[in-house]
Amino acid sequence: MSISKSERPALILIDIQKGFDNVEYWGGQRNNFDAEKHAAELLELWRKNQLPIFHIQHNSSIPTSLLNETNEGNGFKDIVKPINGEPIIKKNVNSAFIGTDLKEQLDRENITKLVIVGLTTDHCVSTTTRMAGNFGFDTFLVSDATATFNKKGLDGQNFSAELIHETALASLNGEFATIVTTDFLKKIFR
Template sequence: MISKDKPAALILIDIQKGFDNIEYWGGERNNPNAEENASAILKLWRENEFPIFHIQHCSSNPNSLLNENNEGNEFKEEVKPLAGEIVIKKNVNSAFIGTDLKQQLDAAKIETLVILGLTTDHCVSTTTRMAGNYGYETFLVSDATATFNKKGVDGQDFSAQLIHETALASLNGEFATVITTDFLKQNLL
């Protein structure tokens, strides 16, 4: 359970404007309500004064939509950090590599994480795997994450929903407990 006595940190991963360009990322995206759900969860965390960590992907590729010199690097309006909320900048898939995220979590004696964001099979998955390996009690919110379709090694097209579902299946029960926004609201707060 998450409570005032044992607050979980909310980790919002890469909910940035660059991901609005669906064609750039593959042409198809699942879970169009992910940002809306993320915004609702963020509102709950703010109301309860639980710890919040905004993760921002800052690509080292100058042509990337997520490069700091490009508008796509900005957070989406639905989850834009407020003054005083922690922003962790990263340039690889894990929010733990090359950042002080773990040190900040440990200094605050945080043992439970709620993870959501973009994209399910890349930065969300990598961060969730590391969180589980570090021993945090980790919850991943399935309907507050989303991804894009992918081309297989033989050119086959895998739908965004299939990529999303297989990424969640690979994480659930081993690295995290996969939950929904409604479950989080009804059972963990």
């Protein structure tokens, strides 16, 4: 798949929220601490080129979750905070397409290509990417603008955040999305 400015791809920023700063809450280990910085670089490019941008915000239905609307952790991180006119899609499940009008907004703007960044690689990023691919969008997932946390296996084994990240990307690549880097996109969209 190819991508260019003229195709007006949408940048989808998934769940880049303050609650994810609490690494202990999510498992104790995180990979790619530069993910938000890379997402911010792409956001700046999209704004400069006046390309479509959609901010996704997870609003957990669990009252004690750091991502519940009543919790400070629900807020967007300052580095990628939406500005006036940029749509905010609020969701309470893993996919940004379920229970929202994201697909309708993309269709209304005749958007066929998506660039996805955000948190976390193996949950909301993966689920949204899979659905985007199933809906027929040409989807590009930015490997260094996503991150995740370690996970415990069924037998209690600890799987590192980097392993979880890499296997999630490998599962998506070529079937649901094309995996790219921030630098790859910066060369195209500068």
